[in-house]
Amino acid sequence: MGDPxxxxxxxxxxxxxxxxxxxxxxxxxxxxxxxxxxxxGAGKTTTVKMLAGLLLPDRGEVRLLGKDPARDPWALRHxxxxxxxxxxxxxRLTPLENLVYFGVxxxxxxxxxxxRALVLLEEYGLWxxxxxxxRHLSRGMQQKLALLQALVHDPEVLLLDEPTLGLDxxxxxxxxxxxxxxxxxxxxxxxxxxxxSVAEALADRVAIxxxxxxxxxxxxxxxxxxxxxxxxxxxxxxxxxxxxxGRLRALGVEGEGPFLFRGDGEALWRVLEAVRPLPLRRVAxxxxxxxxxxxxxxxxx
Amino acid sequence: MLELFLAEFWRSLLTLRRxxxxxxxxxxxxxxxxxxxxxxxxxxxxxGAEFGDRLEAVLAGYLLWTFTLxxxxxxxxxxxxxxxxxxxxQVFLTPYGPIPLFLxxxxxxxxxxxxxxxxxxxxxxxxxxxxxxxxPGGVLPFLVVVLGGYxxxxxxxxxxxxxxxxxxxxxxxxxxxxxxLQAPGSGxxxxxxxxxxxxxxxxxxxxxxxxxxxxxxxxxxxxxxxxLLGLFLFRGAVGRAKRLGLLHGY
Numbered sequence: 001m002g003d004p005x006x007x008x009x010x011x012x013x014x015x016x017x018x019x020x021x022x023x024x025x026x027x028x029x030x031x032x033x034x035x036x037x038x039x040x041g042a043g044k045t046t047t048v049k050m051l052a053g054l055l056l057p058d059r060g061e062v063r064l065l066g067k068d069p070a071r072d073p074w075a076l077r078h079x080x081x082x083x084x085x086x087x088x089x090x091x092r093l094t095p096l097e098n099l100v101y102f103g104v105x106x107x108x109x110x111x112x113x114x115x116r117a118l119v120l121l122e123e124y125g126l127w128x129x130x131x132x133x134x135r136h137l138s139r140g141m142q143q144k145l146a147l148l149q150a151l152v153h154d155p156e157v158l159l160l161d162e163p164t165l166g167l168d169x170x171x172x173x174x175x176x177x178x179x180x181x182x183x184x185x186x187x188x189x190x191x192x193x194x195x196x197s198v199a200e201a202l203a204d205r206v207a208i209x210x211x212x213x214x215x216x217x218x219x220x221x222x223x224x225x226x227x228x229x230x231x232x233x234x235x236x237x238x239x240x241x242x243x244x245x246g247r248l249r250a251l252g253v254e255g256e257g258p259f260l261f262r263g264d265g266e267a268l269w270r271v272l273e274a275v276r277p278l279p280l281r282r283v284a285x286x287x288x289x290x291x292x293x294x295x296x297x298x299x300x301x
Numbered sequence: 302m303l304e305l306f307l308a309e310f311w312r313s314l315l316t317l318r319r320x321x322x323x324x325x326x327x328x329x330x331x332x333x334x335x336x337x338x339x340x341x342x343x344x345x346x347x348x349g350a351e352f353g354d355r356l357e358a359v360l361a362g363y364l365l366w367t368f369t370l371x372x373x374x375x376x377x378x379x380x381x382x383x384x385x386x387x388x389x390x391q392v393f394l395t396p397y398g399p400i401p402l403f404l405x406x407x408x409x410x411x412x413x414x415x416x417x418x419x420x421x422x423x424x425x426x427x428x429x430x431x432x433x434x435x436x437p438g439g440v441l442p443f444l445v446v447v448l449g450g451y452x453x454x455x456x457x458x459x460x461x462x463x464x465x466x467x468x469x470x471x472x473x474x475x476x477x478x479x480x481x482l483q484a485p486g487s488g489x490x491x492x493x494x495x496x497x498x499x500x501x502x503x504x505x506x507x508x509x510x511x512x513x514x515x516x517x518x519x520x521x522x523x524x525x526x527x528x529l530l531g532l533f534l535f536r537g538a539v540g541r542a543k544r545l546g547l548l549h550g551y
Contacts, residue, residue, distance in 0.1 A: 015546060049546070054390055056543045070543065073398040081394060087387035097315060104308035105395045105402065113308075133319075149391070 002030050004063075005078070005188040006051060006157045011060035013046050020046045022212040023060070028157065028188040033179065035203035035220070036192045037294055043212040044192050045084070048159055051190070052081050064157060077107045080150030084161035084192070088146035091135040095126050095145050098134060099152045106153035113152065120148045124178070140167045147175060151182075158182065161192045176201055200290040208297045216297040220290070227293045231286030232268055234259040237279040247274040260286065302405065305397060309409035317413050327417055332424040335363050339429050357507035360422075360431045362483045364506075365446055365499050368418045372450035373478060374471050375410055376403055377461040384465050384549070393548055399539055400532060403458070407451050414447075434505070438512040442502035442520060446482070449495045449524030453478075455531030459538030463547055491519060494527040 004027035013021040021043045028034055038044045049055035051062055053069030053076060062068060067075035082088055089098045096117055103113025121130045124144055129137055134145065147163055160179065164172040179202055183189050193199050199206070206223055208216040216223065235258045240248065251271050254260045261271050272283070286292075317324060339356075383389040395402050426433060457474065461467045484490045486500025498520035504510040542548050 013546075046546070049390075049548075052390075052394060054393055054543065054548045055546050056540075074396045076394050077396040079394065081391075083390050088391055090388060091386060092316065092319065093312070097312075101308050101312055102391065104304050105392075105397070107396050109304050110307055 004029050005065055006190070007063045008047070008051055009061055009063075011047060011050050011057045011062070013043075013050065013055065013057055020212055021050070021057075021209075024209065024212075024214055025060075026051075026190075026207060026214075026217075028190055030156065030186045030188050031183055032204040033183045033189040033191055033202045034205045034207060035199035035290070036190055036207050036209065037194075037196070037199060037290075038209035039298065042209045044209055045161065047209065048081075048083075048161055048190070048192060052076075052079060052159055074107075077153065078156045079159065080106075080153065080155040080157070081159040082146045082150050082161055082163050083159075084165065087134075087142065089134055089142065089149050092133060094129075094131045094133055095121060095137070095141075095148070096130040098145065099148055102149045103152040106155075108153055116152055116154070117148075120151060124148055125174070140171045143167055144171060144175065147178075156187060158187055158189045159192075160189060162194070163191070164193070164195060164198050172198070196290045196294060203290075206290065206293070208294060210298050215300070216293070223293050224289070227296060232261045232263070232271075233282065233284050233286045234261060234271065234275070235281040235283075236275060237281050240275060240278060244275055244278065258282075302397070302401065305402065306405045306409060309406050310412070313409045313413050317416075324413070324417060324420075328420045328424060331367050331417075331421045332428070335360070335421075335425055336428050356429060356431045357433060358503050359483075360425055360429065361433060361503045361506035362479075362499065363425075364418055364422050364433075365443065365482045365502055366479050367421055368414060368443060369446055369450035369478060369482060369495065369499075370475060371410065371414045371417065372407065372447045373454045373457065374475070375414075376407065376451075376454045376458040377467060377471055379403075379406070380458055380461040381465060381468070390548055393539075400536060403455075403535075404451075407454070411447070433507065434509040436505065436512075439502065439505045441512065441517060442498050442505060445517065445520045445524050446495050446498040446502060448521070449498060449527045450478075452524065452526075452528035452531030453494055455528075455535040459534045462535075462538045462542050463545075465547075486516070486520070491523065494523065497523050 006028040008024060008026045011021050011024045024043070024047050026034070036044055036047070046055065050057045053062070053073070056070050062070070064075045065078050069075045069079065090101070093101065099117030099120060100110065100113045103116055104110055108116065121127045126141060126144060126148070129141060134142060137145070143163070143166055147160070150158060150160070163179065164175050167175060176198060179189060179191070191199060191202060200220070203220045205218065206216070206220050207214055234253070248259060248271065251267070251274060252262065253271060261268065380389065383392055392402065393399050422433065425431065457467065457471060460470065481493055481495045482499040484493060484496040484499070486497040490496040497516065501513065501516045501520055505512065
């Protein structure tokens with residue numbers, strides 16, 4: 001992978017007594033999707049806004065293709081953003097008009113913006129609604145249009161805050177597929193979402209923010225492998241008698257069936273001894289998912 | 302930048318075409334407001350009252366007010382609407398920067414503003430019997446006043462950006478604007494915003510006075526000073542909004 005297209009170093013932001021972001025550093029390289037995860041109020045939106053130049057950090061710096069977007073607005077030519085909680089497009093204009101307008105506002109010529117808008121509307125299945133005012137479109141279509149608005153000037157870096165929120169299954173899958181394709185095409189994508197299944201499906205790397213600080217960052221596969229090794233799932237054919245259950249609890253087994261055991265392979269044998277001779281249904285290494293990684297990272301922090 | 306102007310102009314025309322009732326509503330409201338004041342004044346003055354040249358002067362001032370009003374408050378209303386409808390941040394993501402974008406937006410709205418004033422002028426001339434003298438040169442003091450109006454508009458937009466809901470302040474300050482546009486354009490009034498340009502425009506429209514280059518120059522300097530002051534304040538407000546995290550919807 002090449003040099004980072006978007007880089008943040010030591011970002012700090014305080015609002016009064018609240019230290020919203022504490023020393024966050026991120027790098028986003030071409031062709032990768034970084035899932036930026038965190039609970040509500042963890043500092044995600046504050047960080048994203050600093051990355052987009054909409055909020056000035058108290059300390060630290062942002063570089064978008066080597067330039068500071070807060071001081072050099074022309075750097076924003078390389079950035080597209082869908083911001084959660086916003087409509088992102090004008091409701092009194094049609095999708096075509098919105099895309100042409102935002103294309104020009106992002107630095108394209110009128111002709112180029114129109115050509116690009118037509119291609120995008122076709123590609124994302126909004127062609128039939130191209131000339132309908134946005135206020136008459138469904139929520140899903142509006143959300144799709146918000147994404148197109150971020151893509152219209154073909155930026156190298158995309159900040160997508162909950163891009164699949166409110167979409168039906170089919171459209172959400174389409175958007176996921178497009179985001180994957182955009183990354184394959186060399187775009188750098190920062191994906192902020194509470195839908196961890198979406199993040200897991202799309203992300204190459206994961207960064208988790210908690211109370212303003214990054215508590216975990218790394219390649220998604222490496223993180224999943226790291227968290228998978230510690231867990232086993234145990235299922236019995238019959239509920240264990242109280243005496244067996246007591247032994248399991250003493251060994252640190254959690255849950256009510258399936259039981260969850262954290263420990264290495266040797267310790268697992270002790271658990272199996274404890275349930276002998278009850279019939280087993282399943283013993284397996286637990287498969288970690290991003291939800292588990294997220295919950296553990298946040299719990300540890 | 303020309304492309305941006307064309308896009309903004311096109312957007313302004315689209316709104317005008319798609320929502321013509323908004324323009325009609327504004328024409329009716331503004332015409333009615335003046336006409337009711339006119340009727341009230343005539344009632345107080347008695348049945349035989351003649352206003353003479355004063356009616357033309359007051360009408361010219363009123364038209365200036367309607368013209369300046371939109372240059373003054375369109376940016377603030379625009380920002381409040383953008384904050385409400387959730388497009389404010391996207392507007393600030395333009396590589397042109399917010400100030401050039403809003404300047405271009407103001408310019409692009411001039412046509413709609415001009416159309417509004419023309420319709421109000423024709424309606425009121427028909428209703429009141431006033432006669433105004435329109436000359437091509439008369440456009441210049443109007444434009445000078447509008448330049449100052451933009452300056453005040455940027456100053457007010459600074460408040461809109463920082464506090465979001467400034468509708469009440471805008472409503473009240475419109476009457477201050479009325480005072481400035483009816484004030485004499487000499488003495489200490491030369492230093493008040495809009496007053497010198499408005500006085501010149503009134504003289505030309507109501508009395509048919511010729512365009513005085515000296516007066517126009519002074520009015521232009523006055524408007525330019527307030528325009529630059531407005532831009533300066535707005536630039537400061539953008540910086541403050543970015544520091545305090547105020548660029549968001551509500």
